[in-house]
Amino acid sequence: MTRTSLTQLEARDGFIPRHIGPSASEEAAMLSVLGYASRAALIDAVVPANIRRKDKLDLGQFFEPLPEQAALAKLKGIAGRNKVMKSLIGQGYYGTHTPPVILRNIFENPAWYTAYTPYQPEISQGRLEAILNFQQVITDLTGMGIANASMLDEGTAAAEAMTLIQRVGKSQSKVFYVADDVLPQTLEVVQTRALPIGVEVRTIAASDIDNLTESCFGVLLQYPGVNGDVRDYRAACEKLHAGGSMVVVAADLLSLTVLTPPGEWGADVVVGNSQRFGVPLGFGGPHAGYLATRDEYKRSMAGRLAGVTIDAQGNPAYRLALQTREQHIRREKATSNICTAQVLLAVMASMYAVYHGPQGLAGIARRVHRYTGILATALKSLGFQLANDTYFDTLTVIVDNADEIHRVANDNGVNLRRIDARHVGISLDETITRDDIALLVKIFGGADVDVDTLDKDATDAYPAALARTSAYLTHPTFNRYHAEHEMLRYLRALADKDLALDRTMIPLGSCTMKLNATSEMIPVTWPEFSNIHPFAPEDQTVGYREMIGQLEAMLCAVTGYAGVSLQPNAGSQGEYAGLLIIKKYHESRGEGHRNICLIPSSAHGTNPASANMVGMKVVVTACDANGNVDLADLKKKAEEHSANLACVMVTYPSTHGVFEEGIKELCEIVHAHGGQVYVDGANMNALVGVAGPGLFGGDVSHLNLHKTFCIPHGGGGPGVGPVAVAEHLVPFLPNQASTGYQRDEQGIGAVSSAPYGSASILPISWMYIAMMGAEGLTAATEVAILNANYIARRLAPHYPVLYTGHDGLVAHECIIDLRPLQDATGISNEDVAKRLMDFGFHAPTMSFPVPGTLMIEPTESEAKAELDRFIEAMICIHAEIVKVERGEYDRMDNPLKGAPHTAEVVTADDWQHTYSREVAAFPVPSLRKKKYWPPVGRADNAYGDRNLFCGCAPIEDYE
Known part of the structure; x- marks a missing residue:
């Protein structure tokens, strides 16, 4: 028996073969099909010599790939240099409790995190329902007519709102006013967006909004303000509207469960962040921003919008609507970019609302407000003055020496907001306890406090006229799943409707849907990464900035550039x-x-x-x-x-x-x-x-x-x-x-x-x-190119490969042309995409960059068996198209036009198609052992656009 060296044994613990799908023998088999003796020979043929690296990729200290456990240990050591503190900084970011049922079954669940954008609605019904839930939460809480499927964050949402009202408003002014108590980071993002398009951003004291007389096309307000003030802007909105200006309000979602929503006092657009609905701080993101507006502006909204339509059988179905296609249709005339969403985080926030329901959310809000009132009473009893008379969760305390307060707070594991030498900000959240209140009083020089005694004197500290009276989240979805067992089953039922990478290859060209390895995901939930406020002092974020600096260096090495911003x-x-x-x-x-x-x-x-x-x-x-x-x-x-x-x-x-x-x-x-x-x-x-x-x-x-x-x-x-x-x-x-x-x-x-x-x-x-190191990263690229060429070569006898380079080779993706087949048979690339669902596959990219085509990108993560399964499906579909061409299948009644086939359709007593149920459901034998059933038939996009409905399904669907 040949002795295996220790080095060889250690190499078997490596991550590279876990990430790269094909084995050495499978690579050899694919290379044989292509006619190349080695992967290196293939790459020499594909990649032009004049752009090839002269030297091997060098990642410095990361040149040697690390095994999974070693990489986790190294990163854990870096993370340990962060200090996890109780951050009461606020400024748009709050501590929150992620319900464990949501943490485990969404955030840590590959059925949710490996899914693609729901452009193929029939296999995305679960996440589309969750997005609709999010949109319903936003419209209900803000009091607006319609909300989109999420934005990147509050700052970019405010910037999009500015350009929205400039487009739809009637004012010819180029001036946009921002109240001085808007979140500072939001103001900066708005200023960045305004400068190149010729908009002049001016700031104005929030207290002077009522007196604004200068011409402007809009105003941005914060509700409540960054310093805590809860202002009644009703009269100001009336005056602004009368002068031709529009109003954007950046609003805190949790506060809107107890405060009058902006949609009821004059807002034209409401924006914000849903982070405090169960999404960890994460040093700034990702979090789902939101944008809601009046119904009449829906066709001018930025971002994506989920809506309700019907499927081929007349049953309700969800899908993306309207301006999903805006940038592709308008191109150089487009006013925004649709690739601006945070769906996974929007799903988490929506399920936080589903789990707690309207009463639960209001209870959290009232508790936060009550604690804030108790703290305010205690601080006043110590002789401190507050800069804000009204508040929801934030106090601005006037002090003699802010630096000393911050020093004592930090010594006690607490971060407060640094404003200036005479003011300290405190923003409370749902994680606050009685012990935290006692500690805060101690930080400000007080002795032990009796919270119950202080509670007796605490009253609501916002104007009575701004107390919310309208109902919200009345839909059954938000009033049913409060027991964890019910919630667990609801999340499982939604996930079961979808196709994600945990079930199948997603061969989308340009979108590179590759393995998201579990070991890569684990650190995201470590407290040292998830519980850090983005504006925490630098001495608390040493590990974060070290990791970020290393990642920047890695990306510079990979790209050949000199600097990177993340x-x-x-x-x-x-x-x-x-x-x-x-x-x-x-x-x-x-x-x-x-x-x-x-x-x-x-x-x-x-x-x-x-x-x-x-x-x-x-x-x-x-x-x-x-x-x-x-x-x-x-x-x-x-x-x-x-x-x-x-x-x-x-x-x-x-x-x-x-x-x-x-x-x-x-x-x-x-x-x-x-x-x-x-x-x-x-x-x-x-x-x-x-x-x-x-x-x-x-x-x-x-x-x-x-x-x-x-x-x-x-x-x-x-x-x-x-x-x-x-x-x-x-x-x-x-x-x-x-x-x-x-x-x-x-x-x-x-x-x-x-x-x-x-x-x-x-x-x-x-x-x-x-974990990949320079060696693994290079191998990943080479195998991605190999996999794409293998698919292209295998499919070429059945579908023309539209563009190729030297020796008929492609890069990491290929475009197959269905236009000749459509001309001959009437079968379109959309029909092929829908038929692939019956095989349990997500479709390749449709009609981009060439109408009537499919663009396929397998990535390096797919093993040959999965590639062959996809190839088998595509060849089978081609045979079905040929039958249409020969007249063996009717041009309108065939498996492609009827796709996707639901279990309800296939098992119904009434079957009127000229092809068999077996062909519909089990076009290849392997599907008898493992079958995904699309939950709905083909979605009717035209019906959905004519009858736009973008909230939770009608109540009668639940009866």
């Missing part, structure tokens, strides 16, 4: 930040007039939307017959706009799934005319370890950590979209001046509400890179 909390925000950086760079050189952005016609719709948001003018460049950027047309337009050329936005590998040979020439053309090269990082999974955009000519890229670097998609968010830049752009990376976070004085303003964006999920990418 602040953007979505790919869309990374794009936006990158373009702002380019704009600021040109301005620093006295070339602020450069405003032309060249974008190839194949680009994702987010690119022109982002360019429009920073005030750039989009000029579309052509693609050639092979799907490549037409360099002659690009050169012509670069010359035409040379004096004003700001940048080009290009995706690499191309949106068509090929490595374009001319990428370096493209960079040279744009640089020759003074422009910058923005390389969209959506397809970075084909580059890591093989090539780097910062090495072949890129100046700036955003990355998608929820694609290439394993943060889960979570049903459409969370995401992280860091922006990476070349050396000359490093000074312009985003700051957050309002909270003291400054990388460089030349940096752009904040693009999200927290300095490090969605910080609590960054450990996922840290773990992935640390």
Whole structure:
């Protein structure tokens, strides 16, 4: 028997073969199909030699991949350098209790966190119902007519609200007023968004809103204010409306269970954050922001909107509605970016409301308010004055020496809000106990207190006229699942309706749905990461900032860039930040007039939307017959706009799934005319370890950590979209001046509400890179390319592969063309997508970047068996299309037009189709052993848009 060395035995504990699906023998079999002797030979054929890395990827201290337990131990040591304190800082972030049933069955459940955005509604009914619950919570609590499916955070929601009212309002003014008690970080994000589009942001004392006479198109108010004041803005709203201005209100959700909702006193748009509904602090995110408005503005709302329609059998069904498609239809005229949602966190917040119900939420709110009143009484008895006479949960205390108060508080494990030398802020939350009240009194120099005695004197400290009288959350969903057993079963029933990565491959081109390993997810719930306030003092966040610094260094090594900011909390925000950086760079050189952005016609719709948001003018460049950027047309337009050329936005590998040979020439053309090269990082999974955009000519890229670097998609968010830049752009990376976070004085303003964006999920990418190491990351890229080419080669005899490079090869994804089959049979790519559901598969990306096609990306995480299962399904579907073409199946009554087939349809007594039930339900034998049943038939999108309904299902559905 051959002796196995210790090194070989240790290597078997490695993570790389856990992440990469195909075994060595499976790789060999796939390479044989492609005609290549090795993976290296395949990569040499696919990736142009002129962009290949000259040296192997070097991650420094992380060059050697760590086993899972070693990586967890190393990260635990880093996390241990954080100090977990009782943070009563407030400023939009609060301590909260995540109900364990929600923690275990949503936050830690891959059925929820590995799901994709519900663009295929029939296999997303569970999460769509949860999103509708969220929308109902927001509309009920805010008193508005309609709410979207979530925003990235409160700051970006306020910025979107500003642009919304500018679009729909009648005022011609370019002035937007912000009350001085709006959250400072929100003001900064609004200012960042306003500057490039020519909006002038002015601040005004909240107490002077009633006296505002200057012309403006809108005003942003905070309710309650950051210092705690609860103001009655009714008269002010009437006056503003009479003058042609509109009103945006940033409101605390928990307070709205006891305070009159803004929709009842004049708000046109209400925004905020749902973090305190059971979502951990997480050093700033991810949390689900929200945006609600009047019903008449629904077609101008930013973000996604879930709605109710009917399926093919006339049964209720949920789906995404309306402006879900806005950016793709309007492209360079788009006013916002739809990739702005935090679905997983919105689901958690919605289920927090479901679990507690209206009485439970009101009870939490009243308890918080009562504790605040008790503390106020105790502080007054000690001789302290309060700067705010009214409050819900926040007190601003006037003191002689704030630094001393903070020192004593920190010594006792408590953080208070640092305002200035004479004022200290205290924001209470649902985690507060009697002992905490006693400790706070002690911090301010008091002795032991009798909470019950103080309770007798505590009264509501907000205007009586602002006490809520209207009902909310009356729907049965919010009044049924308060017992944990009921809640558990409800969450399981919803999860069972959906297809996520825990059941099947999700072969979405451009979206890179890969393994979200459990070991990567575990640190997210560690208290050292989850229970840290984003504005905690720096000496309490040493571990966080060390981990973030290491992740930035890792991403610099991977991309070839010189600097990275992790602040953007979505790919869309990374794009936006990158373009702002380019704009600021040109301005620093006295070339602020450069405003032309060249974008190839194949680009994702987010690119022109982002360019429009920073005030750039989009000029579309052509693609050639092979799907490549037409360099002659690009050169012509670069010359035409040379004096004003700001940048080009290009995706690499191309949106068509090929490595374009001319990428370096493209960079040279744009640089020759003074422009910058923005390389969209959506397809970075084909580059890591093989090539780097910062090495072949890129100046700036955003990355998608929820694609290439394993943060889960979570049903459409969370995401992280860091922006990476070349050396000359490093000074312009985003700051957050309002909270003291400054990388460089030349940096752009904040693009999200927290300095490090969605910080609590960054450990996922840290773990992935640390466990894979340079060797594993490179192997992942190579296998992703191998898997894509294997699928393309196997499917080519049945479906034309639309774009290929050298030797008929593709990059990490391929586009199959169904247009010839549709012309011959009437079967569309949508029919194929729906039929795949009967096989238990999520569809590939439909009609992007080419209408009538499917774009397939298998990633490196799928084993050959799963690839073969998908290939078998696609070949079977092709055979069904051929039967339609031959007349063996009717053009309208066939398994594809009838898909997806529900269990109810297949088992009904009445079966009127010309094909059999067996063909409908079990088109391949393996489905008899493992079958997913779509919960609804094909959703009727047209009906849903004509009959838009975006709340919980009608009560009669529950009777």
